[in-house]
Amino acid sequence: MIVFPNCKINLGLHITGKRADGFHDLETVFYPLPVTDALEVITPGSLQFTSSGIPVPGDAADNLCLRAFHLLQQDFPQLQPVNIHLHKHIPIGAGLGGGSADAAFMLQLLNKKFQLELTTSQLVDYAARLGSDCPFFILNQPCYATGRGEIMEPLSLDLSAYSFLLVHPGIHVNTGWAFRQITPQAPARALKDMIQSPVSGWRQVISNDFEAPVFAAHPELAEIKSAMYEGGAVYATMSGSGSAVVGLFPKNKIADIRWDASYLVFKVN
Numbered sequence: 159m160i161v162f163p164n165c166k167i168n169l170g171l172h173i174t175g176k177r178a179d180g181f182h183d184l185e186t187v188f189y190p191l192p193v194t195d196a197l198e199v200i201t202p203g204s205l206q207f208t209s210s211g212i213p214v215p216g217d218a219a220d221n222l223c224l225r226a227f228h229l230l231q232q233d234f235p236q237l238q239p240v241n242i243h244l245h246k247h248i249p250i251g252a253g254l255g256g257g258s259a260d261a262a263f264m265l266q267l268l269n270k271k272f273q274l275e276l277t278t279s280q281l282v283d284y285a286a287r288l289g290s291d292c293p294f295f296i297l298n299q300p301c302y303a304t305g306r307g308e309i310m311e312p313l314s315l316d317l318s319a320y321s322f323l324l325v326h327p328g329i330h331v332n333t334g335w336a337f338r339q340i341t342p343q344a345p346a347r348a349l350k351d352m353i354q355s356p357v358s359g360w361r362q363v364i365s366n367d368f369e370a371p372v373f374a375a376h377p378e379l380a381e382i383k384s385a386m387y388e389g390g391a392v393y394a395t396m397s398g399s400g401s402a403v404v405g406l407f408p409k410n411k412i413a414d415i416r417w418d419a420s421y422l423v424f425k426v427n
């Protein structure tokens with residue numbers, strides 16, 4: 159069985175409070191985009207994880223695909239050992255949620271393969287135990303999210319008039335560090351309302367709290383965002399805690415910007 163976990167971008171992000179459990183409350187709009195990994199699971203086999211493509215940092219035993227398998231196996235001992243292969247294409251530590259997508263797709267794949275009959279709400283609960291971004295990928299549709307990101311309201315948000323440019327300059331931002339740079343506060347404007355306003359005005363009203371500290375640490379990112387606006391982007395923002403920057407351009411009119419050869423660049427028309 160093979161699935162293709164996709165990435166997400168955040169359109170607006172506000173850190174609204176620090177919680178007793180050490181996490182932060184936030185509000186954001188998650189939007190899925192078709193830049194994907196490939197995740198294959200074969201049975202029968204011994205429990206094994208291999209990967210190709212972009213190297214995943216850390217011990218293979220800590221990979222979110224294996225963690226998703228072990229999480230379900232605790233409650234469903236009938237899960238047979240599986241051979242897992244991940245081809246990594248989504249940049250890592252980029253604010254694109256690639257690891258979270260792999261974990262959420264793994265839960266769904268195992269649910270189907272072993273006929274566990276888990277409901278969407280049960281899958282969301284399991285996903286929340288693997289990471290704050292994971293529950294989104296169970297729904298995988300435009301959502302306004304609060305809490306740690308697990309309280310989701312699907313939105314009707316049609317961005318089919320736009321093409322998306324994603325630029326990742328290879329800077330890996332540590333999510334925990336990024337949260338520690340921010341003093342939580344109530345947002346000046348309600349994101350849930352602003353996201354329904356015309357995209358042409360988003361530049362003035364939709365912002366990401368992580369941009370100030372992350373751009374201060376990596377000025378190259380502010381330059382990427384400026385280059386997108388100079389190239390005709392209708393809206394540009396860093397995604398999540400970075401470091402990927404995303405630009406919305408009129409459909410099929412992504413500017414031909416000359417990026418540094420080391421950057422990873424993705425176009426979604």
Ligand SMILES: C[C@@](CO)(OP(=O)(O)O)[C@H](O)COP(=O)(O)OP(=O)(O)OC[C@H]1O[C@@H](n2ccc(N)nc2=O)[C@H](O)[C@@H]1O
Pocket residue numbers: 168171180181182183184186252253254255258288289290291292305306307333334335337397398399400
């Ligand atoms: C910032 C966001 C926005 O969508 O995305 P990314 O930039 O990572 O893609 C998410 O909130 C990230 O979610 P995720 O990447 O799953 O984070 P987790 O693994 O749960 O947490 C990593 C660390 O970030 C901090 N953290 C995370 C989420 C949250 N609501 N409050 C936090 O304080 C904690 O220090 C935690 O130990």
Ligand SMILES: Nc1ncnc2c1ncn2[C@@H]1O[C@H](COP(=O)(O)OP(=O)(O)O)[C@@H](O)[C@H]1O
Pocket residue numbers: 214215216220221222223244249250251252253254255256257258260261333398400
């Ligand atoms: N399957 C996976 N893909 C990517 N990263 C993974 C995976 N499993 C574990 N990780 C760990 O999760 C961290 C964050 O990954 P990722 O989800 O890509 O970043 P972000 O939260 O910025 O979107 C990485 O540093 C990596 O060590």
